[in-house]
Amino acid sequence: MSASGPGWTPSPRELERRDVRRQRSRxxxxxxxxxxxxxxxxxxxxxxxxxxxxxxxxxxxxxxDAKASFPAVIKGFLKxxxxxxxxxxxxxxxxxxxxxVTRGTTSATMFPxxxxxxxxxxxxxxxxxxxxxxVFGLAIPGLGLQGVTTNTFWxxxxxxxxxxxxxVAEVFRAGIESIHPSQVASADTLGLSRxxxxxxxxxxxxxxxxxxxxxxxxxxxxxxxxxxxxxxVFEGLFAAQDYGAYNFNYTPITVxxxxxxxxxxxxxxxxxxxxxxxxxxQFAGVR
Amino acid sequence: MRTPxxxxxxxxxxxxxxxxxxxxxxTTATDTTPTTGSQTAAQCAQGHTMSSGKLxxxxxxxxxxxxxxxxxxxxxxxxxxxxAYAVAKQLGFAPSAVTWTKVPFNSSYAPGPKHFDFDINxxxxxxxxxxxxxxxxxxxxxxxxxxxxxGSPAASATSLADLKQYKIGAQTGTTSLTAIRxxxxxxxxxxxxxxxxxxxxxxxNGQVDAIVxxxxxxxxxxxxxxxxxxxxxxxxxxxxxxxxxxxFAKHNPLVPCVNQALATLKxxxxxxxxxxxxxxxxxxxxxxK
Numbered sequence: 200m201s202a203s204g205p206g207w208t209p210s211p212r213e214l215e216r217r218d219v220r221r222q223r224s225r226x227x228x229x230x231x232x233x234x235x236x237x238x239x240x241x242x243x244x245x246x247x248x249x250x251x252x253x254x255x256x257x258x259x260x261x262x263x264d265a266k267a268s269f270p271a272v273i274k275g276f277l278k279x280x281x282x283x284x285x286x287x288x289x290x291x292x293x294x295x296x297x298x299x300v301t302r303g304t305t306s307a308t309m310f311p312x313x314x315x316x317x318x319x320x321x322x323x324x325x326x327x328x329x330x331x332x333x334v335f336g337l338a339i340p341g342l343g344l345q346g347v348t349t350n351t352f353w354x355x356x357x358x359x360x361x362x363x364x365x366x367v368a369e370v371f372r373a374g375i376e377s378i379h380p381s382q383v384a385s386a387d388t389l390g391l392s393r394x395x396x397x398x399x400x401x402x403x404x405x406x407x408x409x410x411x412x413x414x415x416x417x418x419x420x421x422x423x424x425x426x427x428x429x430x431x432v433f434e435g436l437f438a439a440q441d442y443g444a445y446n447f448n449y450t451p452i453t454v455x456x457x458x459x460x461x462x463x464x465x466x467x468x469x470x471x472x473x474x475x476x477x478x479x480x481q482f483a484g485v486r
Numbered sequence: 487m488r489t490p491x492x493x494x495x496x497x498x499x500x501x502x503x504x505x506x507x508x509x510x511x512x513t514t515a516t517d518t519t520p521t522t523g524s525q526t527a528a529q530c531a532q533g534h535t536m537s538s539g540k541l542x543x544x545x546x547x548x549x550x551x552x553x554x555x556x557x558x559x560x561x562x563x564x565x566x567x568x569x570a571y572a573v574a575k576q577l578g579f580a581p582s583a584v585t586w587t588k589v590p591f592n593s594s595y596a597p598g599p600k601h602f603d604f605d606i607n608x609x610x611x612x613x614x615x616x617x618x619x620x621x622x623x624x625x626x627x628x629x630x631x632x633x634x635x636x637g638s639p640a641a642s643a644t645s646l647a648d649l650k651q652y653k654i655g656a657q658t659g660t661t662s663l664t665a666i667r668x669x670x671x672x673x674x675x676x677x678x679x680x681x682x683x684x685x686x687x688x689x690x691n692g693q694v695d696a697i698v699x700x701x702x703x704x705x706x707x708x709x710x711x712x713x714x715x716x717x718x719x720x721x722x723x724x725x726x727x728x729x730x731x732x733x734f735a736k737h738n739p740l741v742p743c744v745n746q747a748l749a750t751l752k753x754x755x756x757x758x759x760x761x762x763x764x765x766x767x768x769x770x771x772x773x774x775k
Binding site: 251254255257258259337340341343349350351428429430431433437438440441443444445446447448449 | 591592595596597598612614615617618619655658659660661663664675677678679680684687688690691692693
């Protein structure tokens with residue numbers, strides 16, 4: 200901008216422009232600061248001066264109860280929420296890709312599998328996840344099947360995998376369908392079979408394209424591990440509620456909320472970064 | 487041009503912030519604590535209920551037997567329903583002036599105004615809880631009992647130590663759960679259920695070896711709900727027996743009136759009569775060592 204070479208002096212008009220710019224940025228800064236102070240200060244004052252604030256503070260933000268409940272809450276959180284999410288994730292991806300690819304096939308022999316894939320996505324995407332979790336955790340053990348676990352953690356995790364598999368399958372399908380047909384045509388010209396074209400040409404591009412929505416679903420999954428509490432898996436949120444119900448204090452809910460944020464916020468930032476990077480690559484140089 | 491527009495966007499936000507700001511609390515300041523003394527419970531309660539002329543009582547839904555019957559607190563059947571109506575009568579409210587409202591246990595102790603005069607829901611009185619809410623005097627002394635399926639290994643336990651090796655569960659937030667954790671201290675963590683129904687299902691499914699509940703609930707479960715269920719025994723009472731109390735908002739002026747009503751019902755034998763009518767005879771249950 201200011202390429203001030205030797206012997207060059209800004210014209211009076213340029214000086215005037217700079218002056219105006221400086222004034223404007225000073226004014227913007229001032230307005231932004233005042234606005235921030237007024238809005239955030241107003242919200243804080245509204246909170247802190249509300250008639251019930253002391254009760255809410257002792258009910259939701261008691262340091263004593265936070266400390267007392269922390270061991271149980273963190274134990275449940277690590278043992279079930281974090282572990283559950285890490286175990287479920289690879290299976291969800293696998294199911295998602297398989298179902299999406301199956302739905303994209305055209306051969307007649309694949310017809311039964313296509314029907315199964317469609318019914319699967321319709322059913323598991325259409326049911327509330329909590330309902331599926333409850334049915335898996337309570338109805339399946341009731342059947343008394345030999346060799347099927349009655350452990351509600353594994354049963355509930357299976358329910359989560361099936362529900363999220365259906366969501367992720369649709370995400371992948373959207374990605375696959377977004378790849379231009381010319382890509383498949385080119386692969387065909389190169390002598391690749393349909394399967395090879397899918398594996399080497401379509402899927403890699405589709406996966407890159409659906410990264411942000413995929414990560415979005417993963418963040419959602421992290422939070423939904425709390426649904427396992429409904430089938431008496433003593434995960435973080437349930438542990439927090441249990442302490443709360445016994446001691447009549449909601450602070451552990453705040454504690455587990457902070458734990459969830461510690462897990463999800465970094466992943467959210469990572470999602471943003473992936474999205475921006477994909478953008479940069481796809482539209483290299485174009486602004 | 488840009489800045490005024492920003493200000494226009496922010497202005498409603500600021501108004502919103504101010505709109506949420508303090509409003510005078512109308513309920514707490516005006517009430518004065520009534521003096522009991524020579525007053526009857528009915529005089530005491532005059533004008534101190536949530537809506538005048540009506541007594542609003544809360545309980546969870548479903549309302550389980552034997553505390554209520556047919557999940558309907560309004561029929562006066564079941565121990566807690568009977569006690570609630572007897573107390574209401576003492577306070578000067580005819581059955582028609584009693585309204586019931588559904589209060590999930592988890593929300594009964596939430597900060598903020600309560601939507602009931604009192605909540606009756608097998609709530610154990612503990613010092614930690616009494617810091618947050620007010621309790622009436624106890625209207626029932628509860629013992630904890632352990633339930634298993636007949637013929638299962640856990641059913642033959644005769645002491646708390648025998649039970650250590652089993653997977654045992656109870657409802658969340660209850661003293662039953664604390665009894666497992668503190669008195670049995672099983673080798674695998676206590677299983678926690680959202681409600682009695684889940685506990686029952688898990689026992690039937692073999693997902694737990696035994697469950698703990700208060701004795702009257704245990705009797706009901708074994709008699710009516712669990713196939714081949716049996717009461718293994720009751721817990722030895724550690725110190726003072728646990729009491730169920732009615733739950734009130736902190737500093738509710740109705741508390742002494744209800745206590746007066748309960749004292750009357752205790753001394754005239756009504757409570758004992760309700761117990762006899764609605765709760766099974768609990769004498770023959772062996773105490774676990």
